[in-house]
Amino acid sequence: MGMAINNLPQIREECEIFQWSDKQLREVMVRLHSAIEKGLGRDTHESSIVKCWLSYIQDLPNGKERGKFLALDLGGTNFRVLIINLGDNHFDMQSKIYAIPQHIMTGTGIALFDHIAECLANFMKEHGVYEERLALGFxxxxxxxxxxxxxGILQRWTKGFSCSGVVGTDVVQGLKDAIARRGDLSLSVMGILNDATGTLLSCAHKxxxxxxxxxxxxxxxxxxVEKTEACETFEGGLSKQDMVVNTEWGAFGDDGALDFVRTxxxxxxxxHSVNPGKQIQEKMISGMYLGxxxxxxxxxxxxxxxxFGGRGSDLFFQRGSFYTKYVSEIxxxxxxxxxxxxxxxxxxxxSHATEADMAGVRHVCECVSRRAAHLVSAGLAVLLNKMGEPRVTVGIDGSVYRFxxxxxxLMCEKIAQLIRPGLQFDLMLSEDGSGRGAALVAAVACREIQKAT
Structure with missing residues (x-):
């Protein structure tokens, strides 16, 4: 056997395409900022790639919420029902996970909402609140x-769902109709939100x-949190000064704005994705694609x-065989x-990999995940600079950040370099954000109604 040739320098050179200079990152920031402004603008919203939908959430938890609240959390192949009980100095939460069978994920919307309402009724019986009138967040x-x-009008299904008759309709109405068809529950749906908003509310509570x-x-x-006056698509008249804006920034780049850094x-x-040309930024960041x-x-x-001396394996050459969790492990x-x-x-x-091969593999993992962290950091820096608040905490959830x-x-270091001098930030891991956040939406809505009467 001859001398092992060290190819690491050449691998490093090939990986330079994943490494963005600060100049490139700042250009990404300029483009994202402009896309967000477009999404917020009355005349540009329609044509904007980054939609900046208003959440209609104008009050965050302030610790004065009291009572029992239900929540539904539907974000993927299973969903959770939760009950939270907020008291003077306690917060209890109990939840149960229910499966959504494949035939329901691809069946009718009516069957989906009937399934959800049935699980909700069973959960309420188990927790002894079947007879009570409760507020619910979704x-x-x-x-x-x-x-x-x-x-909330469903724009499109993602994550393997394709229930018929739901796209273009109000999802809250779909749930209310299913509850009404049963006729045995007295619930008021107080708000609908997504997981990002749920994470924000859950962390704001603490x-x-x-x-x-x-x-x-x-x-x-x-x-x-944006100033309501900057939300030009808001039709509610001047109410409160703040509004939570859901950027849907995964779609950034769908118009070619990121082509100058794509590989x-x-x-x-x-x-090869199920949605070619869509969610371009998400495809550089999220756990579905990093591996x-x-x-x-x-x-x-x-x-x-x-x-690997030029020799792969059948599995290695198979699409999707390198899981994102491998990147974290390596x-x-x-x-x-x-x-x-x-x-x-x-x-x-x-198994024929040498130590030099492993060093090469690790380098590739590091480059791909560092690029993802830097892109997220650039996005957060845009929001932090735009908000201009002296100190902001970012509530974060999701498997990539968690594991x-x-x-x-990487994020702490890069955000600090990209935000305006004098601004401070913290990153906070959300505990169980999306479900807790839904219950808190209900709690805050009830708090505001009580305040108004």
Whole structure:
């Protein structure tokens, strides 16, 4: 056997396309800022890529909410029902997860809402509140155009759902109709929101500076507190000074705004996705795509003869085989230790990998996840600069932020470089945001009604 050739320098060179200069990041910021302004503007909203839907949430929790509230949390293949009880100095929450069978995910909207109402009734019986009149909040994490706090029009299904007769209709009405068809529950639906808004409310309940909610999980989205007067699409007359805005920033780049930093790997991911040309920024950030981005780069370098002596495996060459959790595991190894990396490569049928190969694999993972962290940071810096508040806490949920070993540190470092001098920020991991946030929407709405009477 001859000398092992070290291809790491060449791999590093190939990976430079994932590394954005501060000049590039600042250009991304300028473009995102302009897209957000367009989304907020009365005359530009219609044509804007980043929609900036209003959530109609104008009050955040202030700790004075009291009582028992129900919440529904539908964001994917299962959903949760929760009951929270808010007292003078206690907060109890109980919840149960219910499955949504495949035939219901792809059936009719009526069957979906009937299933949800049935699970809700069963949950209320189990918790002894079946006879009570309760207020309910509804987290619905699909793209919604809100027309009011209790009126949300589904724009399109995502995440494997395709229930007929729901797109273009009011989801709250769908739920109310199902409750009415049963005739045994007396519930008032007090608000509908998505997971980003739920995360914001959940964190604001504990930390009064929390004014941004961020999701970095299967998808990516952010919401923030804007001045109502800047929300030109608001038709409610001058009410309160603040409004939570749901940016839907995952769609940033759908008009080509990110093409100047996209790689061949990004384009390949997009072409093979279920929604080509859509959610371009999300495809550079979220857990649904990071592992596949790494795999595509590794496959290219293998075919170039830079990795694994040019030999792959059937599984490795298969789309989707490199999970995003592998990226977190590989980067969790201490420098010079490749235990997790070796295990991942063995699972993929690459047990012939040398230590130099593993160093190369780790470098690719680091470049892809660092780029994702930097892109999220640029987005947050846009919001922080736009808000101009002296101190803001960002509530964050999602598997990528929760499980990646360096994401938090990468974000703290980069946001600090990109925000205006004098602004301070904190990043806070949300505990169980989306469900708790829905119950808090109901609680805050009830608090405001009581205040008004």
């Amino acid at each position: 987290t619905f994490s699909f793209p919604l155009k809100q027309l009011g706090l209790t009126k 930390e009064r500076h929390c004014k941004i909610g961020l999701i970095i999980g299967t998808g990516s989205n952010a919401c923030y 061949e790997f990004d384009r390949e991911i997009d072409q 596949e981005l790494v795999r595509l780069a590794l496959v290219k370098f293998t075919r170039m003869g830079l990795l 980067e969790s190894d201490k420098p010079g230790d490749f235990t997790s990396c070796m295990e991942v490569l063995e699972e993929l049928g690459l 990646h070993p360096h994401f938090h540190a």
